[in-house]
Amino acid sequence: MFGLLFGAPKKVCDATLADDSGIGAKPYPGSSVHPSRRIMRNQVLFFSDAFSKPSMDELIPRFLRSLEEHCAALNIGDEWVERPDFYMFLRDVVFPCGVNSFYGKSMLGLNPDLEEDFRIFDENIPFLATGMPTWFRPQAARYRAKCLAAMKRWRREAMRQSEKNPAPDTAEWDPAWGLGAIRRRNKLFAATDGLFDEDATAASDLATMWAFTSNVIPATFWFLFEILATENLLGRARNELQGTRTDAGIFDPTKVINAPLLQSVYAEVLRLHVASLVTRSVKQTHSLDNWVLPKDQYIIVASHVEHRDSYWNAVDASNKHHPPSEFWAERFLVSEEGTSKFSLEGKQGRWMPYGMGEHMCPGRHFVKYEMMLSFAVLVSVFDIELLSPGGWRPDDNLARYGFGAQPPKQKVKFRIRRRSDGKTS
Ligand code: HEM
Known part of the structure; x- marks a missing residue:
């Protein structure tokens, strides 16, 4: 490759x-x-x-600063403007900010x-x-x-x-x-x-x-898209962000990535929109149920298949069923002493957007910061509304099947304006 x-x-x-x-x-x-x-x-x-x-x-403060400067410099005022392609808009934000934070x-x-x-x-x-x-x-x-x-x-x-x-x-x-x-x-x-x-x-x-x-950009798109497209979710996510600012009013990246609802959305977005192929060769012959995996055999595990398994069927507190194909923001939340906590407990080996074992993606911690900080800065500086029909979401572009996060297949129109109280920090 x-x-x-x-x-x-x-x-x-x-x-x-x-x-x-x-x-x-x-x-x-x-x-x-x-x-x-x-x-x-x-x-x-x-x-x-x-x-x-x-x-x-x-790296992280550089990425955050880069996002803030980029958003401050964008030529978007306090009147709504319509744009044809939300994915391209995000790409134009996340790519330069990522590159600048890595290379200067x-x-x-x-x-x-x-x-x-x-x-x-x-x-x-x-x-x-x-x-x-x-x-x-x-x-x-x-x-x-x-x-x-x-x-x-x-x-x-x-x-x-x-x-x-x-x-x-x-x-x-x-x-x-x-x-x-x-x-x-x-x-x-x-x-x-x-x-x-x-x-x-x-x-x-x-x-x-x-x-x-390449993977972070589509992953960030879906993070924002799912929040903007789901009724009442943006307000709850913004509320959660309020508690992630320091006394000086700037985002504390550690608090952002530990916010329970945002973490659950992050895990759910990767569950739904990542299609990774985890490839290995067998070092020693293994038996697995009725299967024999002979030495030197190449094997592939597809995250997309695992992530849509019936295991992911869930029912919420009001008895509503959430099938594996649905985006459900709360899927990774558990109730603990009356509060909601994010948890992957029991899902290890099931939730595998980053692969598994010693070859597991080394960039995964940075990805989490990039996705969540991009969301935090963008929705604090701007009001963003999708102009797509309610309940519609673009398909994953499976041309990139196997490479990780899938970009959207169709364009998503949106409108955007600078928030009157919009501040980057
Ligand atoms: C949403 C974003 C990302 C996803 C879904 C993703 C997914 C994956 C997957 C599935 C693997 C294969 C793991 C395995 O074989 O068990 C992998 C490997 C890898 N990823 Fe990522 N990745 C992402 C972002 C990144 C970033 C930001 C970097 C670094 C700058 C990165 C660097 C790597 C490298 C170097 C490997 C090879 C690791 C090895 O073979 O030991 N990835 N990634």
């Missing part, structure tokens, strides 16, 4: 395939891969650095077309994954090449800047590279003895950018 989707050179794809050492600190027994070629292990090391507590303490302003500053080029590249991901000759759809390779060129431009400039002004190795933020983890990753690339040349690092940088933006 690294080659098909992101244009990684063949030698890197071959090295990735040959890496049978697993992701643990100790290679799998029998693996003879050189330590510098433990590509999957290196990926894990990078993401654990990027999403470590000190790094998140840098240099990535988009050096590459003003990247947002649009990346959007078209991302739309072509299902095609690129088929492995069909790219002349079937020249646009796919053309926009990927533009994105790869943007990654190279950014990397050359970052290297120039950091030679002039090197930041301490342990710094969580580096003005040249963005997150300190991004610069520290260069050591892992350099240790591969030339494997990660300029083309390979560009492919790797593009894959990283894709990982941290």
